[in-house]
Amino acid sequence: MKQAMVILNPSSGHEAAIDYKEDIVSVIKEKGYEVVVKETEKKDDATVFAEEAVNDGYDYVIGVGGDGTINEVIAGLARYDQQPLFSFVPFGTVNDFARAIGIPLKPRDAIEWLKEARTEQRVDIGKINERYFVNVVALGAVAEATYEVGVEQKTRLGPLAYYIEGAKTLAENKVYPLTFKLSDDTIDEEAFLVVIGMTNSIAGFEKIATDAKLDDGYMHVFIVKKLAGFDLMTLLPSVLTGEFKDHEKVRYIKTKEIQIESMASLHTNIDGDEGEDLPLHLTVLPKHIRLLRK
Numbered sequence: 577m578k579q580a581m582v583i584l585n586p587s588s589g590h591e592a593a594i595d596y597k598e599d600i601v602s603v604i605k606e607k608g609y610e611v612v613v614k615e616t617e618k619k620d621d622a623t624v625f626a627e628e629a630v631n632d633g634y635d636y637v638i639g640v641g642g643d644g645t646i647n648e649v650i651a652g653l654a655r656y657d658q659q660p661l662f663s664f665v666p667f668g669t670v671n672d673f674a675r676a677i678g679i680p681l682k683p684r685d686a687i688e689w690l691k692e693a694r695t696e697q698r699v700d701i702g703k704i705n706e707r708y709f710v711n712v713v714a715l716g717a718v719a720e721a722t723y724e725v726g727v728e729q730k731t732r733l734g735p736l737a738y739y740i741e742g743a744k745t746l747a748e749n750k751v752y753p754l755t756f757k758l759s760d761d762t763i764d765e766e767a768f769l770v771v772i773g774m775t776n777s778i779a780g781f782e783k784i785a786t787d788a789k790l791d792d793g794y795m796h797v798f799i800v801k802k803l804a805g806f807d808l809m810t811l812l813p814s815v816l817t818g819e820f821k822d823h824e825k826v827r828y829i830k831t832k833e834i835q836i837e838s839m840a841s842l843h844t845n846i847d848g849d850e851g852e853d854l855p856l857h858l859t860v861l862p863k864h865i866r867l868l869r870k
């Protein structure tokens with residue numbers, strides 16, 4: 577019989593994920609799999625379980641949790657050439673990967689979706705130094721601000737908590753001197769924010785990387801330059817209208833590889849969690865994950 581491993585973060589979705597464990601297991605059983613459930617207790621458990629699934633020859637791995645958990649499961653699979661199929665049920669605050677794929681964000685609907693998921697699509701992920709990213713890498717003022725969002729604030733306000741912290745940094749308008757090295761060009765820019773997306777959904781906004789596809793082989797880099805007084809009045813709406821990449825204060829680069837360096841000390845945010853420090857080397861791993869979708 578085919579073997580499936582469900583990797584579930586019981587703390588995700590304000591501790592709601594655990595309530596759906598039995599329903600998820602039934603759906604996978606109906607698909608003809610023998611199911612083992614692994615519950616995470618701390619950071620990186622999901623990566624260890626996913627690696628175990630690969631090494632023990634599992635056929636199918638299902639992640640249950642927020643973008644952080646999905647990142648960790650995929651990081652465990654990504655190290656291997658021969659991988660099981662992968663699906664997930666989103667339980668996070670932002671759920672960018674679910675938005676990009678079209679998985680419903682309500683748990684009941686997502687489980688129905690999982691029931692009907694029968695088509696394999698190989699999707700891209702990104703590599704950043706020795707780590708992997710599925711959705712987005714951010715650096716600069718807004719990325720620094722995400723560390724300021726407390727658990728309680730996140731639980732109470734959801735994605736809004738990030739926007740509030742982000743808005744505070746907009747008022748300060750701090751910029752960082754960055755160097756971007758591409759295969760045929762080097763760009764020096766004083767940047768307020770840099771966002772690198774793999775899919776069309778970035779921080780819950782679905783109209784930033786409008787032409788990003790799950791398997792286009794590219795990452796989509798947005799460099800927001802130093803803003804002047806009235807820029808915000810046009811920049812903020814452009815996030816919603818799909819005109820962000822054409823804004824005069826945004827430089828858009830579509831690339832398979834980029835190196836980012838800076839004299840300044842700054843952090844990154846990878847798929848919503850704290851990430852690598854600079855310098856960064858980013859590449860696309862094209863069609864690297866065997867996503868099972870509708």
Ligand SMILES: Nc1ncnc2c1ncn2[C@@H]1O[C@H](COP(=O)(O)OP(=O)(O)OP(=O)(O)O)[C@@H](O)[C@H]1O
Pocket residue numbers: 585586587588589590616617618619620621640641642643644645646648667668669670671730848849
């Ligand atoms: N049992 C656990 N209790 C607390 N934290 C955990 C547990 N298991 C894993 N973690 C950590 O919690 C992190 C965040 O979880 P995840 O992204 O799944 O959920 P979330 O916080 O609800 O969603 P979001 O990140 O979208 O806000 C994971 O990256 C992991 O490091």
